[in-house]
Amino acid sequence: MLKTFFQHRMTELSLTIIFIIGFGILVATSHGILLHRNSLQGFLTYLAVPIVIGMAQMVVLCIGQMNLAVGAMGGVSSGVMAVLMAQHHYPIWLALLIGFLVATGVGAINGALVVLTQLNGFIITLGTMTILLGFQYRLVRSFTIDGYPISLPNFGAKSVLGFPLILMIAIATSVLLSLFFSRTATGRRVLATGGNALAARLSGVSNNRSVLIAHTLSGALVGVASIITIASLPGINRSIGGDWMLSSFAAPIIGGVLMAGGTVAVYGTIVAAGVVRLVDIARAQYSLDPSIVSLTVGVVVLSTVALSEWRRRRSERAREGMKVSR
Amino acid sequence: MTTELLIENVSKAFPGVQALNKVNLTLTGGTVHALLGENGAGKSTLIKIITGVYRADSGTLKTNGEVKFFESPVEATHAGIAVVHQERNLIPDFSVEENITLHNPPIRFGIVDRVKRKELAQKALETLGFEINLNEKIKNLSVAQMQLVEIAKALVTNAQIILLDEPTASITGAETVKLFDVIRRLKATGTAILFVSHKLEEVYEICDIVTVLRDGESVLESKALSEYPQGEVVDLMVGRHLADRKVELREIDRTTTPVFELRNISTALGHSNTSLKLSKGEVLGMYGLVGAGRSELARTVLGLHGITGGEIFLDGQLIHIKSLRDALHKYKIGYVTENRKEEGLFLDFPVRKNISVTILSRLLRRLGVINRSQEDEVATKYVDRLGIKVVNNDQLAGTLSGGNQQKVSVAKWLAAETEILIIDEPTVGVDVRTKAAFHELILELANEGLSIILISSDLAEIIAIADRILVMRNYELVADFPNTKDYPTMSRSIMTSIHS
Numbered sequence: 001m002l003k004t005f006f007q008h009r010m011t012e013l014s015l016t017i018i019f020i021i022g023f024g025i026l027v028a029t030s031h032g033i034l035l036h037r038n039s040l041q042g043f044l045t046y047l048a049v050p051i052v053i054g055m056a057q058m059v060v061l062c063i064g065q066m067n068l069a070v071g072a073m074g075g076v077s078s079g080v081m082a083v084l085m086a087q088h089h090y091p092i093w094l095a096l097l098i099g100f101l102v103a104t105g106v107g108a109i110n111g112a113l114v115v116l117t118q119l120n121g122f123i124i125t126l127g128t129m130t131i132l133l134g135f136q137y138r139l140v141r142s143f144t145i146d147g148y149p150i151s152l153p154n155f156g157a158k159s160v161l162g163f164p165l166i167l168m169i170a171i172a173t174s175v176l177l178s179l180f181f182s183r184t185a186t187g188r189r190v191l192a193t194g195g196n197a198l199a200a201r202l203s204g205v206s207n208n209r210s211v212l213i214a215h216t217l218s219g220a221l222v223g224v225a226s227i228i229t230i231a232s233l234p235g236i237n238r239s240i241g242g243d244w245m246l247s248s249f250a251a252p253i254i255g256g257v258l259m260a261g262g263t264v265a266v267y268g269t270i271v272a273a274g275v276v277r278l279v280d281i282a283r284a285q286y287s288l289d290p291s292i293v294s295l296t297v298g299v300v301v302l303s304t305v306a307l308s309e310w311r312r313r314r315s316e317r318a319r320e321g322m323k324v325s326r
Numbered sequence: 327m328t329t330e331l332l333i334e335n336v337s338k339a340f341p342g343v344q345a346l347n348k349v350n351l352t353l354t355g356g357t358v359h360a361l362l363g364e365n366g367a368g369k370s371t372l373i374k375i376i377t378g379v380y381r382a383d384s385g386t387l388k389t390n391g392e393v394k395f396f397e398s399p400v401e402a403t404h405a406g407i408a409v410v411h412q413e414r415n416l417i418p419d420f421s422v423e424e425n426i427t428l429h430n431p432p433i434r435f436g437i438v439d440r441v442k443r444k445e446l447a448q449k450a451l452e453t454l455g456f457e458i459n460l461n462e463k464i465k466n467l468s469v470a471q472m473q474l475v476e477i478a479k480a481l482v483t484n485a486q487i488i489l490l491d492e493p494t495a496s497i498t499g500a501e502t503v504k505l506f507d508v509i510r511r512l513k514a515t516g517t518a519i520l521f522v523s524h525k526l527e528e529v530y531e532i533c534d535i536v537t538v539l540r541d542g543e544s545v546l547e548s549k550a551l552s553e554y555p556q557g558e559v560v561d562l563m564v565g566r567h568l569a570d571r572k573v574e575l576r577e578i579d580r581t582t583t584p585v586f587e588l589r590n591i592s593t594a595l596g597h598s599n600t601s602l603k604l605s606k607g608e609v610l611g612m613y614g615l616v617g618a619g620r621s622e623l624a625r626t627v628l629g630l631h632g633i634t635g636g637e638i639f640l641d642g643q644l645i646h647i648k649s650l651r652d653a654l655h656k657y658k659i660g661y662v663t664e665n666r667k668e669e670g671l672f673l674d675f676p677v678r679k680n681i682s683v684t685i686l687s688r689l690l691r692r693l694g695v696i697n698r699s700q701e702d703e704v705a706t707k708y709v710d711r712l713g714i715k716v717v718n719n720d721q722l723a724g725t726l727s728g729g730n731q732q733k734v735s736v737a738k739w740l741a742a743e744t745e746i747l748i749i750d751e752p753t754v755g756v757d758v759r760t761k762a763a764f765h766e767l768i769l770e771l772a773n774e775g776l777s778i779i780l781i782s783s784d785l786a787e788i789i790a791i792a793d794r795i796l797v798m799r800n801y802e803l804v805a806d807f808p809n810t811k812d813y814p815t816m817s818r819s820i821m822t823s824i825h826s
Contacts, residue, residue, distance in 0.1 A: 183695045185686035195672040203683045204654035
């Protein structure tokens with residue numbers, strides 16, 4: 001029993017160890033500065049968004065599709081929130097709700113388009129991404145919108161027992177998501193679609209419904225990420241969401257989610273997001289070139305995918321007794 | 327020196343089943359060698375070992391005086407072996423011409439020589455006496471035309487050894503005649519041909535030598551076909567191990583309203599006016615050759631494709647099945663697919679989740695949360711009930727043996743408390759002992775009141791367990807026999823109805 005536990009959790013365990021060691025090295029070489037209240041707060045606060053957008057990508061990966069529009073959806077959704085508050089003086093809660101619903105709605109549209117056209121989510125979200133980037137530009141132009149009530153950034157800076165509130169929101173969201181996939185019938189049907197769409201269909205699962213749910217959920221998670229973003233940044237401009245795409249893929253893929261679908265790894269995604277954050281911190285600490293971060297994360301993602309694909313083929317071959325195809 | 331391919335003591339095991347056990351076969355130039363056996367006897371596996379798709383566990387392969395297995399299909403092609411596999415291996419979006427020369431396109435100055443390519447393809451098609459536009463895309467062809475392109479593809483390589491796995495399964499009589507002319511010509515030039523077919527008349531028409539496989543063993547090894555009459559070959563193919571088993575006739579009450587009835591069903595796939603009745607607790611066998619249209623009928627009726635005419639009755643009530651979801655939840659009809667790996671199971675999911683997938687909505691507690699302990703209970707119940715060998719319910723389905731996997735895919739339908747179960751080729755690729763256990767299981771379920779339609783291409787199986795046997799040929803039900811379970815008489819009548 002313990003052995004199978006470790007086998008299943010191999011990726012998550014090794015990531016945890018990597019995170020601890022990496023964190024330790026950074027603490028040691030910074031002479032403990034990283035452990036100071038402010039830098040630790042900063043580290044944890046800016047971990048919230050990568051976690052939630054990682055989840056947003058994960059729910060689509062688990063049906064074997066992709067959501068390329070994660071960043072553009074976040075840009076539009078947070079832009080809507082900012083514009084409503086700063087220019088139309090909506091109450092905070094209403095502006096955030098509308099922004100959240102916009103992201104969720106776009107997710108639902110992505111899902112509906114995939115179902116209606118029977119095209120892959122890749123091409124559909126590539127299309128909606130481009131459209132949304134246009135919207136985002138019309139919405140925020142090249143300004144920075146920051147004329148909204150101070151209570152929002154104040155809320156974003158709150159922490160409970162030294163733990164940033166918004167990171168707790170991100171983690172709570174992840175826990176709920178984890179329960180959704182492991183414990184609800186709907187979550188399990190979505191995973192069944194990702195695991196084997198044909199078998200799912202023959203078992204009475206509606207694959208169309210699963211696709212719609214996964215994309216809508218992805219949109220809702222982007223909505224949560226937008227709320228976190230607007231609460232933790234001093235202002236909103238059109239760069240928001242621009243760097244979300246790679247990190248949204250990086251966290252779940254490094255965290256052990258298979259590109260082929262059928263799996264989720266909530267804890268793995270969280271820790272992987274932490275590891276990616278460490279690379280960011282290391283860059284700042286050692287004053288490395290910014291390109292190092294993209295380079296490192298890109299290489300790690302590629303090697304993770306290659307490694308998991310190799311493992312999958314090896315286990316398949318072991319099962320089938322097949323040779324390597326050349 | 328005549329071409330020769332020698333297979334000695336070749337064995338191959340897949341998890342849970344010994345696919346080949348010390349098989350011997352000698353293929354000589356200038357002869358047509360029949361490889362016979364029932365579905366699952368190991369014919370295709372043997373062909374895949376010869377062509378380097380699978381690796382043999384033990385034994386030797388000798389070609390052109392060299393003792394070694396081919397490492398890959400490419401290597402086999404280079405050694406002069408061409409193969410027409412049972413499954414289609416064409417690229418739908420490429421033209422006929424491109425597909426025929428796919429293995430070895432003629433190259434000139436580093437680019438494909440289109441003129442030469444056309445010539446080659448044209449020549450191969452002419453030998454077959456088959457006219458078709460060379461630029462037509464494969465996806466626009468009929469199944470028979472694709473089959474012919476596949477054969478042309480094998481001819482174009484000028485191979486010394488040609489392996490034909492069911493080459494006539496989907497072509498017409500006239501096309502078969504042309505193919506046989508080609509085979510005779512190739513034979514005259516010293517080519518060695520291995521011919522796999524279920525159609526015994528064809529085998530007797532074209533073949534000289536015969537090897538029979540049964541449950542992975544070569545029970546007749548490279549003997550002159552003329553010395554073995556058809557009946558004897560059939561006996562060797564099916565064996566008497568199952569035929570001799572004591573089977574009891576079951577009483578089925580057919581006076582009451584049938585639980586399930588098809589009336590004049592027509593489908594877009596080619597069935598027309600198909601009718602059948604299934605009584606409560608009955609095992610209705612549906613026999614036919616591969617491709618006869620049995621699975622297609624089942625899948626269409628269950629809502630995977632649309633029916634174009636006719637009516638479906640459940641307990642005498644007219645019903646409309648819109649989807650498999652509908653069939654399962656509304657009408658309690660389940661379908662155990664023949665492709666358990668591709669369609670029946672979630673290989674990377676634990677056994678527990680594989681079983682519960684059909685009943686998730688029944689396992690809910692408050693807030694839509696699944697009751698894990700209840701899920702485990704259900705899984706354990708059916709694991710025990712069907713005797714599925716697992717370490718625990720969390721073992722991944724992909725790590726089970728073939729027979730146990732099949733039981734898992736049955737378990738999920740039993741868990742769903744279905745009243746009618748359509749079981750499609752339940753014992754393909756499982757060994758003899760598991761097969762027998764499975765048969766007992768089906769009978770037990772029927773005795774408990776489950777009504778079962780059993781689709782099978784295994785004659786011994788269907789005679790052993792069905793109460794009534796329908797025979798389908800070319801999407802048409804051609805016979806309906808009450809099953810006396812007497813193997814010699816039943817097999818003869820069924821074979822006659824198939825081949826008449």
